[in-house]
Amino acid sequence: MTVSILAYDEKTGTFGGAAMTGSLCVGGWVLRGGADSGLSASQGTAPSTLWGEDVLAAMKAGASADEAVTSVTAPDIGRAHRQLAAIDLRGRTGHFTGEMSVPVCGALEGPGVVVAGNMLADWAVIRAVRDSYLSTLGAMPDRLMAALMAGARAGGDSRGLLSAALLVASRAATPLTLRIDRSARPLEDLGALLAAARTEPYYGWTRVVPTLDDPYRAPDLVAPEPLPLPETGTE
Template identity: 65%
Template sequence: MTISILAFDEKSGRLGGAAATGSLCVGGWVLRGHAESGLSASQGSAPSTLWGEGVLARMKEGASAQDAVRAMTDPDTGRAERQLAALDLNRGTAHFTGDNSVPHASAVTAPGVVVAGNMLTGPAVLQAALDAFLTSPLPFAERLMAALGASAREGGDVRGYQSAALLVVGRDIPPLTLRIDHAADPLAALADLHARATAEPYHGWLRVVPVTDDPFRAPTEDDKRLFDSASIPR
């Protein structure tokens, strides 16, 4: 029903994830993340947002992705219907695929990257996404979206895609969380939204909002004069 990728960016030290599905609202259901905990992707025929949040809480306390995933999945009597992937701050990955997941369902990994999916046209969908991320020369967020594009070209979700999402977190940036909850071509819509969110004046405004490494950041008078003449959130 969904494909997701979680990855660490060696160049920036940031973490990012992307997901797409043949159903609605994949971003709200699947992706979770924070610069002080890591990332999670909780999906499946009966996805548990509790799994996604619980994994982050455990990794923030110092648990590895593997231990955090095990702590969430082992006690859950409904785990056969669910799938979970996680990426911790040390670039460790882990994944779980329940026995009742709709085929094709599995996960593939590389150092600092995990791709998981279910209800896919075949295992090649996962490998195509992983290969596209690893070989793309694009910047980090675009590499994540390239992985989704490669998955679609390989067949993707057996129903096609209706929604897509992107999440990038880092200590030096506000979270970049973009969601296309329903569209005829959600991957194209996500790429368009990303282009708008990283263009001026919106992108310039992001440099004055608080971030983990600078929690008291605020606009200067020059910034305020610029923003007064621009169309940005206020």
């Protein structure tokens, strides 16, 4: 099973994506994007990382998420084995599920959110992910973690989960990209990694490196001590 969620918080201008699966390296395979393009989630029995990148390029050029998904998936003769979701710069969503995707499979949308899944234990999994995100208050990473945990409680993967990932981006902050590529407890480990990323010194460092809105940001430099002036006088 692979489940992914993509979301946009219009109030804060924050994009967020998360994914979990019973296989390796879900973050590297599935999640792509940033605050200048929107986000994509490409998955399936034969997932295309090319889809993930191409849909971002289309949205960055001005296409809506739905238009971008259609333009990327339509020419691919192997699309029956793939799944794609996207959220664009205005928070609009699009998705595609190939007819050969392992059931239970498909996607659900909500205001500023799309959840896609395949090889689901039940539709309750994908519904729980979406509904938990929409009903949870707080920062984007916390809402995404709550959504993944709700999906796992609703049935998750009959094979057990093996990897999980989180991606958060906004123009005013540095990207947060967290991946647990192989673990017996990937959601717990992802939560622990998120907590660590919010502690010093790492968190302080993220506040002084460049962002899209402040591309030249750097730590304040300590002014050097002035050199002593040469003594002057008359003979």
